[in-house]
Amino acid sequence: MTAQIEITDVQKHYGNFHALRDITLSIPKGQFVALVGPSGCGKSTLLRSIAGLETISGGTMRIAGEVVNDMPPRKRDLAMVFQSYALYPHMNVRDNLTYALRLKRVPKSERYAKADEVAKVIGLEALLDRYPRELSGGQRQRVAMGRAIIREPKAFLFDEPLSNLDAALRVKMRKEVRALHDRIGATSVYVTHDQIEAMTMADHVVVLRAGVIEQQGAPLYLYERPANQFVAGFIGSPAMNFVPAFTGADGRSVTLEMTTQACLPIDLQVASDRPVTVGLRPEHLEICAPDTDGAFPVTIGAIERTGSSCYLFSEEAPEIIIVTDGATPVKQGEVIGLRIRPERVHLFDRESTLSLRG
Amino acid sequence: MSRLLRSLRDGIGFDTLLIILALSYLFVFAGLPLLYNVIISFQRVDVFSLGTLWHPFVGLENYERVFSDPLARRVLINTLIFTLGSVALQFTLGFAAALFFHQRFPGATWFRGLFLAGWIMPGLVVGVLWNWLLSGDFGVINHVLRSMGLIESAIFWRSDTAWSLYAVMMANVWYGMPFNMILLSVGLAAIPDDLYEAAELDGANAWQRFWTITLPMMRSTIGAVLALGVIFTLQQFDLFAAITQGGPAGSSTVAQYWSWELSFREFDFGRGAVISVLMIIVVLFVSLIYVRSTRAETRL
Structure with a gap:
């Protein structure tokens, strides 16, 4: 061509x-x-x-x-x-x-x-x-x-x-x-x-x-x-959630810098104890019980329902937006667990903002 | 009573009042004098009967006397030449200047503003200024023409019957050009840039853009400018008074100046009125064009 x-x-x-x-x-x-x-x-x-x-x-x-x-x-x-x-x-x-x-x-x-x-x-x-x-x-x-x-x-x-x-x-x-x-x-x-x-x-x-x-x-x-x-x-709507984090000692997980200090498994090998920004797409976050393994808990601050889908806004800082099915039975103030498939976690260098997925 | 007041304030009462106010102003200060002028043109008015409101009717006598006057033909031709020549030159020079200042160069709007300096001067001052420029013995114009080798001997612009009308026309073109330029500049500025860009991408060169975009988009502005130009030129009096006084031998007498001369020099107000009536008809016709073109402007 x-x-x-x-x-x-x-x-x-x-x-x-x-x-x-x-x-x-x-x-x-x-x-x-x-x-x-x-x-x-x-x-x-x-x-x-x-x-x-x-x-x-x-x-x-x-x-x-x-x-x-x-x-x-x-x-x-x-x-x-x-x-x-x-x-x-x-x-x-x-x-x-x-x-x-x-x-x-x-x-x-x-x-x-x-x-x-x-x-x-x-x-x-x-x-x-x-x-x-x-x-x-x-x-x-x-x-x-x-x-x-x-x-x-x-x-x-x-x-x-x-x-x-x-x-x-x-x-x-x-x-x-x-x-x-x-x-x-x-x-x-x-x-x-x-x-x-x-x-x-x-x-x-x-x-x-x-x-x-x-x-x-x-x-x-x-x-x-x-x-x-x-x-x-x-790219993507609503926009990706960004959470500051540190890579774990083994380089196979990240610890989110939120009040709960949750640890997420990732599917790539990175340097240990490195400051990164974790990117989580709202539509990739799944709701589960707060004590599920590999999940992190958030408190729901606000809910917007459009009928076809449901936008949840967490109370924590930084705010996490979750897009789920319109019929999701959640209430304001409820604590839910969020999990994500390791291959869907985006990692960015905190200094250069470049993706670590290369 | 309160109903009347309320209708006066909120209803159509107030609107009507405003219309009546405007109309009565127009009637008293424009309509009546105009009408009186038309009536006078059918009456015999001389310096002795000037003090009375009503004068003896003489039918079309004044009209016949104006048309049979040996000067009438000269005045008609002069008026045509002066009006058409002035408007054509003011317009082309004004348009050229407007296009020139429409190019974006540093200080363009500033310089364009300076051009207005000529237009805001009183006509008599402009006339005096041009008297100096046009002077046969020591005028700058003769000096320039002579040093460029265009003429052999001095032209006596104001006292040569072949040149006197054109001397006033020159001054009038200079005087009216800035006004043309400003109106046309406004018209040019109202054409959106993206039209030119679209035309450029469609393959139009500068000349084609001017003919197919600029000119048609300016049609109503051009109509208004030309109509106003004719009206203002027919009103031009100061320059004649200052430069040639219509002479020599009527060679630069135009209708408006003749009308003044008949009325206030010869005190033959009937004949003076005849000329103004004829001019009113022309101006009315031109105003019609003006109104039509400004109406088209709002529709676009």
Whole structure:
């Protein structure tokens, strides 16, 4: 598989601010890549650098094999869907869709035939003569997508395209965007701050923080083998519990630094008496009797029931969140035991925050 | 009684009161004088009958006398040239300046603000200023043109019948350009950046972005600026008074100046009123365009 977008050691400076550091990323043709991270992490800057709307300060950027460092956006043959949709307010849907073709001097009849075709794909046939101001948020979103696919570009760039939609529509469009990507076999780069969107849509997730790629890989790989504490906490919802601990004398267990000083068995060999941070996913914790072997006790401080599941918040510090079955019969103030399979315990070095699972 | 008070305070009573207040102000201070002006245009008013409210009606006599005046043709052409020329130049220069200051460079907004200095000056002051610049013997303009080798001998801008109108036009363009620039700058700033970015990714070069995004998005602003430009240019009086006084030999007399001359120099208020009535019709028509384009603005 050839790389459609190849980013090597890319840097971006705004004055003294180092917005992107040593970004290296290879996106094969046909892949759906999500750039995810908290706000200000550089994900939008990276996307805009790919688009050419920002010039990079160092490194190389290749699109379909060609170095595009100094190429203006209009020559890069990329399509972008903006967070605001950026539809042309003075043009109706048909003209919005065919604007790029008009610039290429495609004859009108051909242009409009193409618009009809694309409108069918994205379900806008009835709206071709409307103006953007006459459309709902979801419809505008579709026009923005249609405007991108009509061009058959080298790649699609999405800048948080679903963030202005309500929750239900967002879930629906998530599926549609991915289905569209698969149908036209496009290469897509998708920026989002929502890790659920990244996890559900992408083939490859890139987690950024402060201009640095913290980890990249398949969604489930990031979930199962986070490279550091930041990725572990960012991927997964609710977020992973972190408890300070010391490894045991034998290096096969950890002692949690909680009031109860409980000892958890682990499935890997680590140095003894080392300060670590233990990561426990809320959905991996099982409730048992407080005196069970290998379990640690917590007192339930608060309970949130959503019907399908139940979120328990411990009273201890640090707070432990547990996600269980909606029908779990627990009460506030009750002391319960928690256990976890040794292979599901995540260990991070307390200094470097890197995972000890390598 | 309390019901009346309550309706005055909360109900439509209060709204009606506000409307009546605004309307009566407009009627007394704008409507009545306008109406009186229209009536006067059908009456004979001279310096002896000026003191009376009502004057003898003479039908269309004033209109006939205005149109048969040998100066009428000259004034009409002058007014057309002055208005269209001023508006066209103010607009293009203003638009160019607005586009220039729309580029992000240090101090851009500051410099743009400085440009307004010309616009806030009183017209008579601007007129005096341009008198010096335009002066035939020692004016800067002649000096510059001569040192660039563009002219052989001095042009007497204000006293040459071929140049007098354009002398005032030059001053007027300078005077009105900043206003055009500011309004157009506001229009430019209202176009979201992401539209340009989307167009750029769609393959539009700078020229295509200007024609397909900037201009159509500015349509209502442009309509308003042009309409206001025509209205303000038709109101321009100070510059004529300060620079040429309509002369020499009527070569720079425009409608508004002629109207003033007839009324207050020749004390023929009937004919002066005729010209203002004709100008009101033109301005009303232009105002209609202005209102329509600002209405389109709110719809977008």
